[in-house]
Amino acid sequence: MEPVDAEPDWMLKLGIDDGIATLTLDRPDKLNAWSWEASRQLGKRADQLRFDDSVRVVLLRAEGRAFCAGVDLGMPEDRVTGRSPAEKVRNYYEGIRWVHERFHAFADLPQPIVVAVHGYCLGFGFELALMADIRVCADDAVFALPEATVGVSVDAGGDLRLAREVGAGWAKLLALTGRRIDAATAERLGIVQQVVPRESLDETAYGVAREIRDNAPLAVQSIKRTINGFADRGMADALRFEAMSASVEFVSEDMPKGYAAKAAKQPVEFEGK
Numbered sequence: 001m002e003p004v005d006a007e008p009d010w011m012l013k014l015g016i017d018d019g020i021a022t023l024t025l026d027r028p029d030k031l032n033a034w035s036w037e038a039s040r041q042l043g044k045r046a047d048q049l050r051f052d053d054s055v056r057v058v059l060l061r062a063e064g065r066a067f068c069a070g071v072d073l074g075m076p077e078d079r080v081t082g083r084s085p086a087e088k089v090r091n092y093y094e095g096i097r098w099v100h101e102r103f104h105a106f107a108d109l110p111q112p113i114v115v116a117v118h119g120y121c122l123g124f125g126f127e128l129a130l131m132a133d134i135r136v137c138a139d140d141a142v143f144a145l146p147e148a149t150v151g152v153s154v155d156a157g158g159d160l161r162l163a164r165e166v167g168a169g170w171a172k173l174l175a176l177t178g179r180r181i182d183a184a185t186a187e188r189l190g191i192v193q194q195v196v197p198r199e200s201l202d203e204t205a206y207g208v209a210r211e212i213r214d215n216a217p218l219a220v221q222s223i224k225r226t227i228n229g230f231a232d233r234g235m236a237d238a239l240r241f242e243a244m245s246a247s248v249e250f251v252s253e254d255m256p257k258g259y260a261a262k263a264a265k266q267p268v269e270f271e272g273k
Contacts, residue, residue, distance in 0.1 A: 012041045014048065019056040019213040020206070021049055021111070028064025033072035034124035036095075042128075043102030046109055056213040056220070058109060059205055060132060061116040068125025070146065085251045092247040096155050100239050103156060107131035108228070110221045112212050116205035117141045118198055122180075127158030130165065133224060135191065136205045138198040139183050143191065146178040151258030151270060155246035160238050164231055166190050 011032070013024045023045055025032040049055050062068060080095055082088030107113070115132035122144045129135055129143075145162070147154045154175055163171035166189045174181065183195045196204045212220060249255055254270045261268035 010041055011035075011038050012045050014045055016052070016055060019054065020209050021052070021055040021058045023058060023060045025060075025062035025068055028062075028066075030072065031066040031069035031120060032062050032064060032125070033069055034128070035072050036099075039099045039102045043105050046102075046105040049109055049111065050105075055111055056217050057209045058111050058113045059116065059209045060113060060128075061202065061205065062118070064119075066119035066125075067117045067121045067141070068123075068128060069120040070123025070125055080250070088251050089247045092250040093243050096243040096246060097240070099156055100243060103127075103131060110224070112220060112224050114205055114209045114212070116201050117143075117192070118201055122146055124156060124158075127154070127156045127161070130158050130161040130191075134193055134208060136194045136196065136201065136208060137183050137186065137192045138201040139195055140198050141183040141186065141192075141195075142180050143174075143182075143186050144178060144180040145175045146180075148176060149178040149258070150262045151252060151254035151256075151268075152249045153242075153246040155242060157235075157239050157242065160235060160242065162191070164235075 011025060011027045013026045015022045015024075027033065049058060080088065080091050082091050112134065113132040114134045114136065115129050116136050116138075117129050118138035118141055120142050121129055121137075122142070123146055126143050126145055145154055145158055159171055159175045162174065170189055173179075181189075183192065186192045187195045194204065194208075253273050258268050258270065
C-alpha cells in the first residue's frame with residue numbers, strides 16, 4: 001500500500017489500496033497519545049477522504065503496543081491561556097468546540113469507518129474508537145474513560161457516544177469511576193462488535209472492510225446516514241453543552257494537580273475547587 005502523501009512527522013498515516021483507506025496512528029513510542037495536533041490531522045485526513053470516490057470504506061488502526069493511551073499527559077495545562085478565569089474558560093470552550101468539529105468531520109464521513117483496537121484504548125483513544133461505525137478489537141484490548149481520575153470531564157463526546165451505544169447507566173458507571181474493562185466485557189456490553197486474537201486483528205478488520213467495500217457504495221452511505229440520523233438525534237446540542245460544561249474544569253485547581261499526579265504515578269486527593 002502506497003502512502004497518500006509523504007509527511008513523516010505526522011501521527012496519522014494514510015494509505016489507499018483497492019477501495020480501502022487505511023488510517024494508522026503511528027506514534028508508538030508515545031502509545032499514540034493524543035494532542036491538539038492529532039485532532040488537526042484527523043480533520044485534514046477526513047477532508048482528504050470525503051470526496052475521494054475511490055475510497056469506499058475507511059479502516060482505522062494503530063502501530064505499536066496500544067491503540068491510543070489517551071491525551072499526552074506531558075501537555076502543559078497552560079497551552080490555552082486567558083487574561084482572566086472567565087476568558088480562559090471561553091478559550092477552552094472554543095478549543096473544545098474546534099476539536100468537536102474535527103471529530104465530526106471524521107465520524108460523519110460518508111464512507112463507513114471500521115476500527116481495529118488493540119492494547120490500551122483510553123480517554124481520547126476510546127472516544128476516537130467510538131466514532132467508528134464498526135469496532136473490532138483484539139483480546140488484549142483495555143477500554144476506559146479515566147478523565148475524572150485526573151480532574152477533568154469527558155469533553156470530546158465519548159461519554160455521549162458510549163451512552164448511545166450501551167445506555168446511560170453503563171456510560172455513567174464507566175465515566176464516573178474511570179474503571180478499565182477488558183475486551184470480553186466490551187463485547188458483552190455492545191461496545192465492540194467482535195473480539196479476536198491479537199494476531200488476527202488486522203486480517204479480521206480488513207475482512208469486514210472488504211465486505212463493506214464490495215457492496216453498492218451509494219446504498220452503504222445511505223444506510224450509514226439514516227442509522228446515524230436516528231442514533232444521533234440530539235447529539236449536536238449535547239456536544240455544545242458538553243463543551244461548555246467541560247471547560248470549567250480546565251481552570252480548576254484539581255486539574256493540574258490530577259495531571260501531575262497521574263504523570264508521576266502518584267495518588268491524588270481532590271478538593272473540588
